[in-house]
Amino acid sequence: MLVSLIIGALILLLVWDFRRKRCRVATFERSKISGPLSIPILGNGVQALTLKPENMIKRFGKYFNQYGNNFRIWILGESYMYTKDLKVFEAILSSSTLLKKAELYRYMRDFLNDGLLLSTGRKWISRRKAVTPAFHYKCLEYFVDIMDRNSRIMVEKLRTVADGKTSIDLFKYVSLEALDVTTETAMGVHVNAQNDPNCAYTKALKSVVYIESNRMVSVFQRFDWLFPLAAPLVYRRLQRDLRIMQDFTDKVIRERRAILDQSKVDGTYRPLSLGDEETGSKSKMALLDILLQASIENKPLSDKDIREEVNVFIFAGDDTTTSGVSHALRVISRHPKVQQCIYEELLSVLGPDPNSPVTQSLLLDLKYLECVIKETMRLYPPVPIVGRYIPEDLRVGDKTIPGDTSVLLMPYYVFRDPKYFPDPLVFRPERWLNGKEASLPTYAYIPFSSGPKNCIGKKFAYLQIKTLISKVIRHYELLPLGADPNPTYTFILSSSTGCNIGLRPRKTT
Template sequence: MILGVCVALGAIALTVYLYRKFFGALYYAAKIGGPPGYPLLGNALLFINKPPPEFFLTLQNTIQESGKCFRLWLGPELLIVVTDAKVAEAILSSPKYIEKSGEYDFLRPWLGDGLLTSSNRKWFANRKIITPTFHFKILEQFVEIFDQQSNIFVDQLLPKAETGECFDVFPLVTLCALDVICESAMGTTVNAQILSDSEYVRAVKEITYIIHLRTYDVMNRYNVLFSLSSYRRRQDKALKILHGYTNSVIQSRRQALAQRNSGKAMLERQESDIGLRKKVAFLDMLLQATVDGRPLTDEEIREEVDTFMFEGHDTTTSAISFLLYRLAKHPDIQRKVYDEIISVVGEDRTLPVNLSQLNEFHYLDLVIKETLRMYPSVPFFGRKITENSEIANITFPAGANIIIMPFFMGRDPDYFDDPLHFRPERFASEMSAEKSNPYRYVPFSAGPRNCIGQKFALAEIKSLTSKILRHYEILPPQQDQHQEESFIAEVILRPTHGIPIRLQKRQ
């Protein structure tokens, strides 16, 4: 009798669990609507075995056919794609929806439980620690790094300008941004611009590729299947390099800090061996930070440093590269930006640009905003719905991953007049209109989990762009070298065919 009751109660509990986890989600997902799928696979066949550009086009076509809010099933996982500004506002502005979607789990092998991937109490504590890092006094030190690495960058570009050849600037910007973020985050240099084929640079490329693959490849989304694949072995190899480098810098920096605090001589020879600089880096502040009265462990510090590394180099690479592309295509806009830079900085190209001067580049601000409207560095970001929620008259079921798409919102004619026309001035007029929803433009996300490094990123973009324009005029490729725009929506937005430009030295 007792056994029968226990079995019955167990069956009821299992039924309730399955209903809440799957059948409830099926019911509400059906009301949301979306493309037809198949049993077990869902909509996975839409994306499987498609090269990245086709993946992006498939998503674009699905949005056009299914509207601003629809569901996708990747196996048993429910994704709700959102390009509706009102829904985006309700989700991003609320502290209720701060847990990241399941796709961010693919970052955890590299970033652990850092600021980007953590939630609840740990996220609040980490955010509180890291926010002062981007105070303007500290940003001024970072701007020095931007300027020094930009000098190396323009030197690297000189042979291209002398020959007038057409070349892809994207990989060169990537190396410059990597040098910037290494020195800013860890106080060390990897000399990526000089040693472009370094082990560390290759490992960064490898891990970002694998993270992207797992977001849409249903066979690699699940840890059990992924652990059996060759990608898992490739990931382990890359992580050994990435974590090994960060750990070595943390240990050396911690030893140097201990020596300094005890009044002993600095370990100059040891620091020199790994290229440590004397500027205060992001790592230095973490080494002196405390949570609940205790210092951070090496693992906690590594998670935040690696997060800063991940978020801070690929995103600015994308923004700067697409900005240069648009300046090449619009010489009139390029001339306005150049004139503004000269009016603030002057004719002497050897003078560094400080933070105060960067803040005076108001027209360049508009150009950056317009670039990020059309080419947001992060083309999508996600939140996890932890309980059934009514948002904009739609019930979002518990367990659903909400995928917000700033790329498609920025190109929606319902939100922007003539959206495919590059017009920076719109941000001096359209975006100030009272009737406009600010959540139609969210390249840095918004609300409680907005990008904490936004000021850092904008200062770096301005610094590098101004340095390039002081030395070179940016020209488009020859007509026979022109290719239609095509995108790869990896972890960041990338151009399928690179960013082909030409350069001409300024007199």
């Protein structure tokens, strides 16, 4: 009797699984979009057991070689399509309606909630409008001061290991510097992560990103209902760290709101201003100050609204900058001629004093360094995967992507495609000289995404990356020491083997 019940239950489960997938399966088959062997109920769950952040990028590269520009994966009842087809890139990124992030992003929701990165519809439109003033050139000029000051701190931190012999993993240094910059520009507070890497907020943020990125590839942790049961200790640590982050941010918001309210009472309040147009003065306002004065439909943003946008700003600015700068410095260390060209440009534009401060206008004049950054982001894009959720069938050329599917665009492999970039694995900054970028097909190079949901902080990112790279190279010669990187996906592109270089202090005259 028990055996009959088990068999009956299994048959019902198989029928249920078949019915919920059959339309999507048929659409994939008609469009000739195949993938690794999928079994009933589990889909590709068995293969997913061997998927780790450190092998995800390479595994998908093998699937592209095996199945073409598009392949599909099933995880239980969820369907994912990975693509490097520019027609699909255009259809999705240019759409004003396909704005919902792929299911892969749900692991960010615990700490980003419904902020700009994950929101859609009217909420996204109004939030983006509220955040945009933070990237006005006068705000950016003030932010450059913060970037320059914190880059000097990192340069001094590196001095203890700059002996020309020691291999240094840049990630941990750059990550703390980037966190100092993003927290100060976002909230106007000094977390002081470089001098106190064990402070509660810093440790909590790093812990949350580590846990959530590992959940992406863990069959037992990926579902919210199973996570507390399968990994109770990890779940409790995540909840604790999220509370630490929330309490810290809420405290800063309350304090800044109180100051703002008091200024209205005593008559010293000044509405949002981006500086005097005649004098060109800087706007010394953090993102938090701008959000506190913003309103949506004539209503001020709540503390929760502000916390969401502050967290998005910090997360996006910290990790993407860390990836971009670390990979750039490593690859520069392996190309001495490129390094020498950068150094000569720095001397020409910034002068011989390595401690002289930079400004936004000076950074914009570093044209060759910008080419180096672009080429680095081609080979090592900080955001190697961009995902959207497709609620209904989407026709693209001769293929149809089934509805209820997450489509994962993989710029990482587009940027390494010889159709668009001859000798794609060769590091060649000259590719970007004299406006050659304009000759590329649309969507062939989109390190900051594209379309309505492109990265609002592109200018901020370039300024921060240029500031830090220029500061390091003005003080140190970069040496090719340490292991090569192993591409690792932790929401951004990192390396399980580190981004390693050696440093030798430059002789000053």
